[in-house]
Amino acid sequence: MILVTAAHGNQGRLLVPRLVAAGAALRACVRTDASAQRVRAAGVTEVVVGDITDPRVMARAMDGVAKVYYVGPTLHPEERQMGFAAVDVARAAGVKHFVFSSVLHAITTDLIQHEVKRDIEEHLLSSGLEFTILQPANYMLPQRLTPAFEEGIFRLSWALDRYQSMVDLSDVTEVAAIVLADSERHAGATYELVAPGRHTAYDLATILSGVAGREISAERIDPELFIKQFLGANPHPYQARVARAISARYSSHDFIGNPNVLTWLLRRQPTTYAQFAQKHFEASQASKGRR
Numbered sequence: 375m376i377l378v379t380a381a382h383g384n385q386g387r388l389l390v391p392r393l394v395a396a397g398a399a400l401r402a403c404v405r406t407d408a409s410a411q412r413v414r415a416a417g418v419t420e421v422v423v424g425d426i427t428d429p430r431v432m433a434r435a436m437d438g439v440a441k442v443y444y445v446g447p448t449l450h451p452e453e454r455q456m457g458f459a460a461v462d463v464a465r466a467a468g469v470k471h472f473v474f475s476s477v478l479h480a481i482t483t484d485l486i487q488h489e490v491k492r493d494i495e496e497h498l499l500s501s502g503l504e505f506t507i508l509q510p511a512n513y514m515l516p517q518r519l520t521p522a523f524e525e526g527i528f529r530l531s532w533a534l535d536r537y538q539s540m541v542d543l544s545d546v547t548e549v550a551a552i553v554l555a556d557s558e559r560h561a562g563a564t565y566e567l568v569a570p571g572r573h574t575a576y577d578l579a580t581i582l583s584g585v586a587g588r589e590i591s592a593e594r595i596d597p598e599l600f601i602k603q604f605l606g607a608n609p610h611p612y613q614a615r616v617a618r619a620i621s622a623r624y625s626s627h628d629f630i631g632n633p634n635v636l637t638w639l640l641r642r643q644p645t646t647y648a649q650f651a652q653k654h655f656e657a658s659q660a661s662k663g664r665r
C-alpha cells in the first residue's frame with residue numbers, strides 16, 4: 375500500500391490516476407471532503423480525510439502502508455513540523471520507503487520554503503528510513519497559462535530578465551511512479567528534476583506567443599499586489615513572508631538546474647516549456663470548442 379499526501383494538489387491530481395492505472399494499492403490523504411470525493415472518483419478506494427498537522431490524522435494515514443509519497447502542501451505555515459512528523463510517524467509505522475517531494479536547491483536559505491525542505495531532508499536522512507528525495511525545479515503550472523492566453527499578458531512577481539529552470543509535473547509524477555515501483559533501485563537517492571532550458575519571463579512570453587499565434591507580453595507585477603491577488607487582503611504573515619522572499623530572491627539571482635538526471639530517469643528527453651504550453655493551449659482550445 376502506497377500513501378500519497380496532498381493527493382488532490384498539483385502533483386497529486388496527476389500522480390493518483392497514474393498509480394491507479396498501474397494497479398497500485400493506494401491510500402490518498404486530503405484535507406476536505408470535496409477533494410476526497412474527487413480522488414475516489416479517480417479510482418482510489420482508501421482515503422484519509424483530515425488535517426495532517428493533527429498527529430492522529432498523520433498516524434491514521436500511515437497505518438499499515440509500505441511506502442509514502444510525501445508532498446507538503448504549498449505555503450503551509452507548519453510545513454517544517456508537518457514534514458518532521460511525517461518522517462517520525464512513518465518510522466514508527468514501519469514504512470519501508472519514504473519518498474519526499476522536496477525542491478531544487480533546497481540549500482537556498484533565502485527561500486524560506488527551501489530552507490524548510492532542507493531541514494526535512496536532513497531529518498529524513500537521519501531517521502534511518504529508506505528514502506528517495508525528489509527535487510523538482512519550478513513547476514510549469516497550467517493555471518499560469520490561462521491569463522496569458524486570455525489576456526495576452528504573462529505576469530510574474532519578479533525581475534523579468536532573470537533566468538529560471540522549470541519542470542513539467544507530468545514528468546515529475548512519472549518519475550514518482552517509477553521510484554515508488556522500484557524502491558530498492560532508488561533507495562538512498564536524491565534526484566534533481568529539471569527540464570531542458572533556462573528562460574527569462576521574456577523568453578517564456580515569446581514561447582507562449584508562438585504557441586498562441588498572437589503576441590503575449592511579459593509584465594512584472596508588484597510583489598505586494600501579487601500577494602493581495604493570490605493570498606487575499608489579509609494573508610497569513612508566514613505566507614506573505616515566503617512570497618516576498620520568492621520575489622526578492624528570483625529578482626536578484628537566476629534559479630537554474632540541469633536536465634541530465636531527469637533525462638536519465640525518464641529514458642527520454644523531458645518535456646520542454648514549449649511542449650507543455652502547446653499541450654495546454656490545445657486543451658484549452660478544445661474545451662472552448664465544447665462549450
Ligand SMILES: NC(=O)c1ccc[n+]([C@@H]2O[C@H](COP(=O)([O-])OP(=O)(O)OC[C@H]3O[C@@H](n4cnc5c(N)ncnc54)[C@H](OP(=O)(O)O)[C@@H]3O)[C@@H](O)[C@H]2O)c1
Pocket residue numbers: 379380381382383384385386403404405406407409410424425426427445446447448449450475476477478487510511512513514
Ligand atoms: N510551485 C512550485 O513551483 C514548486 C516547485 C518545487 C516544489 N514545490 C513544493 O511542492 C509542494 C506542493 O506540491 P503541490 O503543489 O503538488 O501541492 P498542493 O497543490 O499545494 O497540495 C494541495 C493538497 O494538499 C492538501 N492539503 C492542504 N493542507 C492540508 C492539510 N493541512 N492536511 C492534509 N492535507 C492538506 C489539499 O487538500 P484539499 O484538496 O482537501 O484542500 C490538497 O489535496 C510545496 O511544498 C511546494 O513548496 C513547489
